[in-house]
Amino acid sequence: RKEVEQDPGPFNVPEGATVAFNCTYSNSASQSFFWYRQDCRKEPKLLMSVYSSGNEDGRFTAQLNRASQYISLLIRDSKLSDSATYLCVVATTSGTYKYIFGTGTRLKVLA
Amino acid sequence: DAGITQSPRHKVTETGTPVTLRCHQTENHRYMYWYRQDPGHGLRLIHYSYGVKDTDKGEVSDGYSVSRSKTEDFLLTLESATSSQTSVYFCAITPGLNEKLFFGSGTQLSVL
Numbered sequence: 001r002k003e004v005e006q007d008p009g010p011f012n013v014p015e016g017a018t019v020a021f022n023c024t025y026s027n028s029a030s031q032s033f034f035w036y037r038q039d040c041r042k043e044p045k046l047l048m049s050v051y052s053s054g055n056e057d058g059r060f061t062a063q064l065n066r067a068s069q070y071i072s073l074l075i076r077d078s079k080l081s082d083s084a085t086y087l088c089v090v091a092t093t094s095g096t097y098k099y100i101f102g103t104g105t106r107l108k109v110l111a
Numbered sequence: 112d113a114g115i116t117q118s119p120r121h122k123v124t125e126t127g128t129p130v131t132l133r134c135h136q137t138e139n140h141r142y143m144y145w146y147r148q149d150p151g152h153g154l155r156l157i158h159y160s161y162g163v164k165d166t167d168k169g170e171v172s173d174g175y176s177v178s179r180s181k182t183e184d185f186l187l188t189l190e191s192a193t194s195s196q197t198s199v200y201f202c203a204i205t206p207g208l209n210e211k212l213f214f215g216s217g218t219q220l221s222v223l
Binding site for chain 1: 144152155199201203205208211212214215216
């Protein structure tokens with residue numbers, strides 16, 4: 001079983017739609033969680049960190065459920081420019097210093 | 112943007128030759144990481160460093176070695192390149208544990 005798992009998609013949604021991605025992780029000692037965005041053939045860039053209480057940044061909302069070991073990303077009012085691959089990242093820094101990535105979920109927003 | 116540079120950006124080499132990729136940072140960050148990215152696998156951790164001369168293996172370390180003799184440089188070496196090492200390699204840095212990662216622009220390596 002992979003340490004971090006995501007639905008690869010693709011998710012094809014119309015502009016203005018709301019879309020949600022989930023990510024599960026297997027290591028209960030994981031301490032920090034992030035969502036990254038990656039455009040084709042470019043380096044990943046931080047979209048947002050994920051905090052225990054949940055957090056929002058404009059149209060983006062991230063949630064963490066430690067009991068069930070998953071994190072989620074909600075995108076409201078999707079824009080064409082949101083088309084990208086969204087990567088879930090889990091940092092396990094207890095006795096190690098690893099940041100483990102999910103394989104990513106592809107999103108395509110359609111006009 | 113974080114000051115992180117990868118070199119070369121592109122490289123084509125032959126099977127069996129040694130290859131070294133360089134990651135250079137100007138941020139004085141303690142932690143540095145090498146990942147490879149392949150279709151269907153996402154980013155997989157090769158090696159990482161938590162200080163000068165302090166390195167450890169990631170999930171796909173076989174066939175790779177690393178060195179970090181100074182804070183700003185983290186080198187990834189393929190001792191004898193194989194076609195299975197054709198990939199995009201990303202370096203990442205972070206100032207502290209549980210902080211966000213900043214990525215370099217990547218190196219596209221082709222082993223023929």
